[in-house]
Amino acid sequence: MLTSVGGNPAVSWQVDYEQRVNPELMTKLLHQAIPVLEAVQWKVTSVTEGGCESILPLTKASTNQHGTHQAALISLSADYTGGLALTTLLRGVPLAGIHPRCTDEESASLWLAAMDVKYRNPSTGHLIGTCNIAPSVAKTVQQRYFAGKRVLVTLPVTFTSNGELVAEAEMRYFAQPSIQLKPTKANPRISPIFKQKLKASARMIAGLRASSETKNIRVDRSHERQAAGPHGELLANRLNGVLPQLKDMVIARTRHIDETLRAVPDLKQVVILGVGLDMRPFRMNKELGQPTFFELDLPEMLEERERVISEMPSEDGVTRHVMAADFKVDRISDLLTRHPEFDPTLTTAVVYEGCSMYFTEEENRGILKDIASLLQNADSLVWCDLVRESVVEGTTPSPEIKKFTDGMEELGERFIFGCNSPVDYFASCDLPATRSTTVGEFLGLHDPVLETYQFVVGSKV
Known part of the structure; x- marks a missing residue:
């Protein structure tokens, strides 16, 4: 286990593990945020500070015509296995889009920037993904992030099945405090991530406006449906399952205006x-x-x-x-x-x-x-x-x-x-x-x- 050199000194690794990154919690949060992970029964099995192990079961949903894992799902597993290993280094920092009740002021934004996966053998059993970050790399990541600097790091993820090497991946991640992605007067340049958040929010509201009528209140939906597009309709449908009142609120305020x-x-x-x-x-x-x-x-x-x-x-x-x-x-x-x-x-x-x-x-x-x-x-x-x-x-x-x-x-x-x-x-x-x-x-x-x-x-x- 690594000793944190730049994390939040007020949060011990034990507390951080229990409250933020333990396998059961992260499996639950990632299933909520990325439904396909739940669909293929992917889960986190082990977490250390600077390390993560996951399992992608061999199931009907995850296999191809040969009964081995689909290559794209191996890549997906690599993304979240390496991403969680990186997250463990940001002690005490919630991950935007994953951890609940966090603001831009306190959260980290983490995105996959590039990947290179080499497939060595067919996977004929449950697939074990492993990412262990070298201590020297971990130290640099922590020092940069907690100094308020952008992190761009390449991490190794390996996959084994029935004791055989199945795939090796190099995953390149971007990490930065979410608050730094917002434009300021001194730095008006907006990041692609913040731009995407703006667009997604606007499309979602358009999608809610285009939803079915509420309490006999109907809004002309043709324009709103075009504005939402498939992205906005998807976000609105997902949101309706989590916050059913929000649709009523958006449609009612639209009609009131x-x-x-x-x-x-x-x-x-x-x-x-x-x-x-x-x-x-x-x-x-x-x-x-x-x-x-x-x-x-x-x-x-x-x-x-x-x-x-x-x-x-x-x-x-x-x-x-x-x-x-x-x-x-x-x-x-x-x-x-x-x-x-x-x-x-x-x-x-x-x-x-x-x-x-x-x-x-x-x-x-x-x-x-x-x-x-x-x-x-x-x-x-x-x-x-x-x-x-x-x-x-x-x-x-x-x-x-x-x-x-x-x-x-x-x-x-x-x-x-x-x-x-x-x-x-x-x-x-x-x-x-x-x-x-x-x-x-x-x-x-x-x-x-x-x-x-x-x-x-x-x-x-």
């Missing part, structure tokens, strides 16, 4: 913050009287949005202006008032959907105050969704809510802001005229989870 926009007299401008793959400009353009849409999001998300839209049939009469923005850095009012087509004196609706829970209280106050400065027409308004404080603080006694928030955290979507008094909070944001409702009230359902999610419409008069 639609109804709010329809009720605005002589609507001229719609500003969508964090637009993602929201197809509202296309499916609602005519019934809203063809307002001008201003779509704001990170540039990488806007790039994906334009790709998706380019593959759809063109629609006449839709006026859209796409604007790159980072709400932690950029002032929305500055971006919009500099745009020659934006006029704050016109009737404007701002949609701030699915964002507030991921910003701090002060960040949200700054964003909402900035929005308020743009609402210079008496009929202008902002729509926002908020969760209650108990959801964020984990103080709710309801097991249903606890299960829901745990599920969101497992998706890497931990909430950091909640509000129990939307009217008072919006008043502090220069939006004194506010009304709110919960999803449960809107749907006429008595569900403790739905009662913690609120729709808020605020204006200056």
Whole structure:
């Protein structure tokens, strides 16, 4: 067993083994995250600090026409055997996408960068995969990672069956603190991994919007289904099995926003913050009287949005202006008032959907105050969704809510802001005229989870 030279000094290997990387736990977590591993009955059999052993049973599901293991499944086993060996060196650090209830601030992102597998013999029995990291390599990995540096390392994985060597693999991994993958003002370059997370989240929401109707509430799904694509539909279907209330929440908030926009007299401008793959400009353009849409999001998300839209049939009469923005850095009012087509004196609706829970209280106050400065027409308004404080603080006694928030955290979507008094909070944001409702009230359902999610419409008069 290796002695950790750069891990979390507050966590012993014994504690880390018991709580984070023991074989039973990692088998369970990897089966949940990668269903094909469960389908072929792959499991972790042994873990040491710097080592991992796994087994790929010889079963009907894992074999080819000769009754030996499929080469691709051997490669898959190599990926997770070597990856777990590397994970053991990051003592005390949860793995993004695998360990539940971890944030970007505390987790590690680990990806396979390249692989080279040499198949030596047919596998005619249960396949044992082994990865042992040399002490010198382990020391370098730990020193680099815990110094905040990117790790790029090649690890050996061998496979034996009935005492014979079946395959040898060289697996090249990338590992880095997840927080470093996010763009910052000093380093605006976004990583491919973070870009993929943005796209996946947007596709998933589009997939949920395209789901079947909820409590007789139906959204025009043709545009949303095109936006989601097979990736978004898959993510939505998987999510429905884990968090069944989320579909109701997304469809209900979509319909509530639609109804709010329809009720605005002589609507001229719609500003969508964090637009993602929201197809509202296309499916609602005519019934809203063809307002001008201003779509704001990170540039990488806007790039994906334009790709998706380019593959759809063109629609006449839709006026859209796409604007790159980072709400932690950029002032929305500055971006919009500099745009020659934006006029704050016109009737404007701002949609701030699915964002507030991921910003701090002060960040949200700054964003909402900035929005308020743009609402210079008496009929202008902002729509926002908020969760209650108990959801964020984990103080709710309801097991249903606890299960829901745990599920969101497992998706890497931990909430950091909640509000129990939307009217008072919006008043502090220069939006004194506010009304709110919960999803449960809107749907006429008595569900403790739905009662913690609120729709808020605020204006200056």
